[in-house]
Amino acid sequence: MSDAPNSARLEAAAGSGGVARSGRPRSRAWRRFRRNRLAVAGTVYLGALFAVVVVGLPFSSSWYDVQAPRNAVRHPPARGRVVDCARYERAQQSSRLGQAFAFAAPAFHRAAAWWGYDSIGRSVLFRCLFGFLISMAIGLGAAVLAVTVGVLWGAVAALAGGAVDTVMMRVVDVLFGLPYILMVILFKIALETPLDRLCGGRGQLANVVLLVVAIGAVSWLTMARVIRGQVLSLREQPFVEAARALGAGRLRILVRHLLPNLVGPIMVYATLVIPQAILQESFLSFLGLGVQQPLPSLGRLAADGVQAVNTFVGYWWLIVFPCGLLVTTLLACNFVGDGLRDAFDPKSQAAPLA
Amino acid sequence: MVLRRIIRRLLWGGATLACIYTVTFLMVVSIPGNPFTQADRNMPPEVVRALEARYSLDNQAAYFVEFLAGAVRFDFGPSFQYKDWTCTQIIARALPVSLLLGFSAMLLAVLVGVPAGVVSAVHRNGPLDVATLGFVLLGISLPTFVTGSALLTVFAVYLKVLPIGGWGRLSHLPLPVLTLSLPFMAYIARLTRVGMLDVLSSDFIRTAVAKGLDRRAVVWGHAFRVAFLPVLSYLGPATAQALTGSFVVEKVFSVPGLGVHFVDAALNLDRGLILSTVLVYAAILIVLNIAVDLLYAWVDPRIGEAA
Numbered sequence: 001m002s003d004a005p006n007s008a009r010l011e012a013a014a015g016s017g018g019v020a021r022s023g024r025p026r027s028r029a030w031r032r033f034r035r036n037r038l039a040v041a042g043t044v045y046l047g048a049l050f051a052v053v054v055v056g057l058p059f060s061s062s063w064y065d066v067q068a069p070r071n072a073v074r075h076p077p078a079r080g081r082v083v084d085c086a087r088y089e090r091a092q093q094s095s096r097l098g099q100a101f102a103f104a105a106p107a108f109h110r111a112a113a114w115w116g117y118d119s120i121g122r123s124v125l126f127r128c129l130f131g132f133l134i135s136m137a138i139g140l141g142a143a144v145l146a147v148t149v150g151v152l153w154g155a156v157a158a159l160a161g162g163a164v165d166t167v168m169m170r171v172v173d174v175l176f177g178l179p180y181i182l183m184v185i186l187f188k189i190a191l192e193t194p195l196d197r198l199c200g201g202r203g204q205l206a207n208v209v210l211l212v213v214a215i216g217a218v219s220w221l222t223m224a225r226v227i228r229g230q231v232l233s234l235r236e237q238p239f240v241e242a243a244r245a246l247g248a249g250r251l252r253i254l255v256r257h258l259l260p261n262l263v264g265p266i267m268v269y270a271t272l273v274i275p276q277a278i279l280q281e282s283f284l285s286f287l288g289l290g291v292q293q294p295l296p297s298l299g300r301l302a303a304d305g306v307q308a309v310n311t312f313v314g315y316w317w318l319i320v321f322p323c324g325l326l327v328t329t330l331l332a333c334n335f336v337g338d339g340l341r342d343a344f345d346p347k348s349q350a351a352p353l354a
Numbered sequence: 355m356v357l358r359r360i361i362r363r364l365l366w367g368g369a370t371l372a373c374i375y376t377v378t379f380l381m382v383v384s385i386p387g388n389p390f391t392q393a394d395r396n397m398p399p400e401v402v403r404a405l406e407a408r409y410s411l412d413n414q415a416a417y418f419v420e421f422l423a424g425a426v427r428f429d430f431g432p433s434f435q436y437k438d439w440t441c442t443q444i445i446a447r448a449l450p451v452s453l454l455l456g457f458s459a460m461l462l463a464v465l466v467g468v469p470a471g472v473v474s475a476v477h478r479n480g481p482l483d484v485a486t487l488g489f490v491l492l493g494i495s496l497p498t499f500v501t502g503s504a505l506l507t508v509f510a511v512y513l514k515v516l517p518i519g520g521w522g523r524l525s526h527l528p529l530p531v532l533t534l535s536l537p538f539m540a541y542i543a544r545l546t547r548v549g550m551l552d553v554l555s556s557d558f559i560r561t562a563v564a565k566g567l568d569r570r571a572v573v574w575g576h577a578f579r580v581a582f583l584p585v586l587s588y589l590g591p592a593t594a595q596a597l598t599g600s601f602v603v604e605k606v607f608s609v610p611g612l613g614v615h616f617v618d619a620a621l622n623l624d625r626g627l628i629l630s631t632v633l634v635y636a637a638i639l640i641v642l643n644i645a646v647d648l649l650y651a652w653v654d655p656r657i658g659e660a661a
Binding site for chain 1: 373381495620
């Protein structure tokens with residue numbers, strides 16, 4: 001790199017790829033995203049939900065497991081009065097956060113009354129709030145894992161080429177041939193003991209980590225294929241050739257020219273993995289393999305609700321609220337993911353017949 | 355030409371199958387313990403040893419060869435969990451059920467999903483598109499145990515027009531088939547819509563419209579043939595998934611299919627059943643993928659020549 005500033009500018013011009021009508025590609029994508037009403041609605045909804053969950057965290061984290069038998073399957077309890085108040089207060093006293101936010105407790109209790117209580121008197125609201133957090137953590141964790149492994153695997157395969165590429169992609173083919181649910185279960189069983197030891201006996205935390213690893217470990221395959229395809233086609237683009245001609249090294253091409261062009265597909269895929277992972281966890285919960293009691297997750301709550309409603313249809317709030325939260329969360333994630341895809345893929349914009 | 359392609363693909367499939375078998379075997383073997391050494395059983399060591407010998411648990415390498423030799427003749431050996439059954443018998447009983455359920459579901463998914471996707475692409479951002487989009491997103495976002503239970507509650511509990519669950523009569527089919535097909539239907543509609551939008555914005559469509567061709571002819575005759583390709587390649591893995599991965603639906607409607615065995619075999623560490631279900635699943639997937647590839651070449655001749 002003898003004439004660094006000059007070549008950097010040329011590279012930057014080459015790197016912008018398509019037609020630079022107005023502004024950088026990233027800001028144009030952002031503008032397109034903002035025009036997509038559903039995507040914006042999804043973002044706002046998720047943001048608002050996160051705000052509520054964070055505000056409610058001091059209570060939900062200590063109250064999700066409070067069993068007030070006199071509340072069992074009540075909805076709503078008499079005029080919003082908190083039955084078995086002492087149990088909640090004891091749980092609140094035991095957590096420092098709960099003490100600090102004591103002033104907001106009555107408002108949350110009033111809200112909790114309207115969300116009802118389950119068969120052993122636990123508040124559906126607090127379980128939902130905490131479950132949302134756990135579900136989101138599982139979704140995000142799995143997405144991060146899937147994206148990291150998938151991007152590395154795909155990019156290395158595409159850049160190495162030749163026999164390495166063939167072998168790496170064969171591995172993906174073979175793993176694709178394995179039934180997904182069986183792999184998750186085997187993963188869980190195999191990793192249970194070592195992870196338990198790693199987390200120092202905190203079994204519930206180990207279990208959540210296990211779910212993230214198991215779901216993430218089977219979700220990276222698509223990402224690897226997508227990224228490999230993208231890198232293969234990008235590698236032959238004139239702007240990469242230009243960069244190479246100007247003397248840019250392999251690493252520089254990957255980091256400076258390829259990765260920025262991969263941000264789109266990576267973000268799109270990541271946002272679509274999150275709802276998928278949450279859904280997978282709910283299936284596992286339905287089979288009794290997901291988050292373990294008493295920890296809640298949206299899937300666990302929905303599955304429990306379905307079972308409770310199957311025995312007595314009158315307990316509608318046990319299924320309507322968790323499922324409603326689960327479905328709207330997944331919908332919002334999908335809206336955002338679709339919006340991102342449309343924003344990063346301008347080709348799908350103008351259609352003469354539409 | 356086509357025959358050579360099929361043979362080559364089948365050989366590759368066999369190699370892949372061997373890899374899948376090895377990977378699964380290694381995974382199963384690397385998990386410590388077996389059903390006979392569980393703490394709550396409390397069996398005398400001689401009995402455990404005898405049982406381990408009977409199920410060839412004492413020599414993993416020998417079992418690797420033994421199972422493979424049997425599997426070639428569709429003899430998958432005994433199951434740990436179901437004492438009086440061989441894995442072949444278990445699969446022979448469950449597979450037809452899953453095949454019927456899965457194929458019906460995929461058929462329904464294609465028959466509804468594809469037209470829905472085309473219509474929503476043609477009427478982009480119109481009320482029909484929004485309605486389809488809403489349906490698609492619900493289909494993707496709702497867990498099947500929720501849709502299944504909802505359908506059960508409405509049709510079996512309140513309306514009492516269909517049985518609650520079970521298998522054997524024709525009336526047992528509609529609810530599980532519909533439940534199983536919904537996510538696939540939604541995804542197919544979405545794939546078709548995206549593919550159609552992509553094609554509809556290409557030059558040859560503009561030419562076709564410009565020369566005054568009938569709209570319907572352009573959409574179905576020109577655009578659809580290209581837009582269907584991604585759907586076609588999705589159908590292979592999706593069908594394999596519908597055939598074997600329907601465990602949740604099978605549980606909700608108590609259908610005696612194969613899906614349950616995937617979960618139970620893994621949970622019980624039932625080695626023979628794990629290996630045989632994985633092999634059956636992978637074989638179905640490979641065969642379906644070959645079939646889809648051939649169909650692909652038939653729909654789009656360019657691909658056949660390139661390969």
